[in-house]
Amino acid sequence: MSSANLFSLFSDNFPAQADAVFLDGIDGRQLRYGELNQRTGQMLSLMKKLSIKKGDRVVVQVEKSIEAVLLYLGCLRAGVIYIPLNTAYTSNEVNFFLGDASPQLFVCMPNRLDELKSVAQRQGVPELLTLGAAGDGELMAAVSSMPECEDIANIATDDLAAILYTSGTTGRSKGAMLSHGNLAANARVLFAYWHWQNNDVLLHALPIYHVHGLFVALHCALLGASRVIFMPRFEVSTVLQKLPESTVMMGVPTFYTRLLDDAGFNRSICSNMRLFISGSAPLLAETHRDFEARTGHRILERYGMTETGMITSNPYDGERIAGTVGYPLPGISARVADNDGRELPRGESGVLEIAGPNVFQGYWQMPDKTAEEFRADGWFITGDIAVMDDDGRVTIVGRAKDLIISGGFNVYPKEVESEIDALPGVKESAVIGVPHPDFGEGVTAIVVADDSTEINEQIIFDALRDRLARFKQPKQIFIVDELPRNTMGKVQKNILRKSYRDIFK
Ligand code: MCA
Ligand code: AMP
Numbered sequence: 001m002s003s004a005n006l007f008s009l010f011s012d013n014f015p016a017q018a019d020a021v022f023l024d025g026i027d028g029r030q031l032r033y034g035e036l037n038q039r040t041g042q043m044l045s046l047m048k049k050l051s052i053k054k055g056d057r058v059v060v061q062v063e064k065s066i067e068a069v070l071l072y073l074g075c076l077r078a079g080v081i082y083i084p085l086n087t088a089y090t091s092n093e094v095n096f097f098l099g100d101a102s103p104q105l106f107v108c109m110p111n112r113l114d115e116l117k118s119v120a121q122r123q124g125v126p127e128l129l130t131l132g133a134a135g136d137g138e139l140m141a142a143v144s145s146m147p148e149c150e151d152i153a154n155i156a157t158d159d160l161a162a163i164l165y166t167s168g169t170t171g172r173s174k175g176a177m178l179s180h181g182n183l184a185a186n187a188r189v190l191f192a193y194w195h196w197q198n199n200d201v202l203l204h205a206l207p208i209y210h211v212h213g214l215f216v217a218l219h220c221a222l223l224g225a226s227r228v229i230f231m232p233r234f235e236v237s238t239v240l241q242k243l244p245e246s247t248v249m250m251g252v253p254t255f256y257t258r259l260l261d262d263a264g265f266n267r268s269i270c271s272n273m274r275l276f277i278s279g280s281a282p283l284l285a286e287t288h289r290d291f292e293a294r295t296g297h298r299i300l301e302r303y304g305m306t307e308t309g310m311i312t313s314n315p316y317d318g319e320r321i322a323g324t325v326g327y328p329l330p331g332i333s334a335r336v337a338d339n340d341g342r343e344l345p346r347g348e349s350g351v352l353e354i355a356g357p358n359v360f361q362g363y364w365q366m367p368d369k370t371a372e373e374f375r376a377d378g379w380f381i382t383g384d385i386a387v388m389d390d391d392g393r394v395t396i397v398g399r400a401k402d403l404i405i406s407g408g409f410n411v412y413p414k415e416v417e418s419e420i421d422a423l424p425g426v427k428e429s430a431v432i433g434v435p436h437p438d439f440g441e442g443v444t445a446i447v448v449a450d451d452s453t454e455i456n457e458q459i460i461f462d463a464l465r466d467r468l469a470r471f472k473q474p475k476q477i478f479i480v481d482e483l484p485r486n487t488m489g490k491v492q493k494n495i496l497r498k499s500y501r502d503i504f505k
Contacts, residue, residue: 005155007077010222043074045146054079057103061085063133079153084209088469098123157181167412175364185357186309187219203246205234247274252408280408288322332356341375352386353379404433425455445474
């Protein structure tokens with residue numbers, strides 16, 4: 001039986017010329033396909049030396065860099081489970097992930113070593129190495145001393161490739177287990193659906209600790225043996241400079257609204273571009289229209305989740321309709337169902353449920369939570385409210401889950417509320433998302449004091465600074481006398497969202 005290692009799927013497509021460029025860093029450094037092959041082989045040797053075996057976990061919290069991509073691909077190649085963390089996570093948050101994932105190795109940024117060493121020790125992590133944005137640190141020094149090696153670990157389709165943490169409605173993060181088979185299925189489908197071409201040049205400005213930047217973008221490029229212009233972060237001026245030599249860009253809606261806010265963004269800058277893709281959060285129909293008027297390009301919006309990769313996409317050739325997320329991708333079945341999982345007639349709104357080879361293997365060490373998110377017939381409940389029209393086109397109209405998406409990052413209100421409620425002087429809080437011109441939704445906290453200790457907005461901001469990643473911290477806090485409740489005593493967040501809807505306008 002041949003191996004289902006995702007790395008083999010990529011390496012089978014590597015260009016014949018070893019000096020073909022894969023990653024083109026804007027600091028002038030490049031990674032060529034030949035070096036990718038050599039370095040990931042050495043990574044496999046390093047994993048062996050450290051006794052990190054197939055199925056063991058490697059947790060990684062590092063800046064975006066060429067070497068960070070090598071580490072991901074090296075883990076795939078070695079059959080080791082890769083667990084990337086947002087660089088914004090505080091040591092409090094990292095402590096949880098190390099405890100939950102019990103990795104054999106934790107790779108962190110050199111400038112946070114002092115702070116994170118004790119966290120890794122507390123959680124009993126056997127190996128700790130550093131990796132800096134320029135490839136500096138202990139990891140690459142160790143890799144360079146390893147023998148080259150042609151091995152690729154033998155992998156079955158269901159063996160895990162990665163665990164990506166996604167916060168839960170309970171406030172407790174859940175690790176979504178993705179197999180080599182899950183990732184390969186989605187990569188193949190997107191590559192074909194978006195008509196990926198071998199001479200495509202991908203402009204990559206997304207972070208690489210989430211599905212969008214790590215899997216969707218990099219996997220398509222690897223299947224096409226393409227060149228990737230690799231930016232450390234999204235920055236309008238650099239995007240404007242690099243668009244003329246690119247053909248594809250993927251982004252969250254904030255990328256597109258920020259580009260439109262710049263007068264220098266125009267049709268001629270985009271003349272080499274083939275495709276702009278948007279996802280991770282709803283793209284306003286207005287942004288879609290403005291973008292077309294400015295550039296002549298109709299953004300292709302798609303929809304997905306960490307647990308499933310991409311689920312639907314607007315068509316490449318057919319009509320890309322603003323405000324819709326298109327059709328279920330080939331091989332993926334989707335239905336709009338009532339609360340009991342019964343399919344609803346076309347045109348009615350309900351929860352979107354899906355099935356397909358892309359659907360994850362469950363939540364890491366949470367069988368009960370996993371069972372709750374699946375129907376008895378095996379369909380996965382996305383928690384998004386959708387409408388499907390007669391020809392199968394899907395529109396996302398809301399969320400059954402209490403989730404805020406800010407600039408493409410997910411924020412679970414419960415997690416923020418738990419931190420606020422734990423503060424002395426706080427009786428209770430409600431965290432909501434309200435329209436924000438830059439981030440789509442802005443995190444906002446409505447807090448009721450209990451009068452035991454003095455509390456004000458500034459005390460709350462200060463207390464959250466070291467507890468929660470910056471993007472989860474409320475942009476505004478309001479102290480009120482009471483929260484609106486329904487007759488069952490449940491806080492009515494819809495009323496709060498209405499009352500505060502204009503605060504960022
Ligand atoms: C940064 N800040 C944020 C965010 N990003 N606050 C709220 N929401 C955010 N997304 C904070 C900064 O720490 C800073 O705080 C202040 O806001 C302003 O930062 P700014 O310089 O404007 O931010 P930036 O560094 O330019 O980042 C904005 C960004 C970035 C480029 C939109 O957030 C981003 O790259 N987002 C993409 C997320 C993504 O890849 N999502 C895909 C998830 P202070 O002022 O205190 O310093 S995968 C997924 O969802 C599924 C599977 C899917 O369908 O793809
Ligand atoms: P994540 O947990 O980061 O994978 O976020 C997945 C969630 O992002 C989905 O369940 C949706 O709520 C949302 N999402 C992703 N893409 C879109 C889109 N194009 N339109 C609306 N919501 C989206």
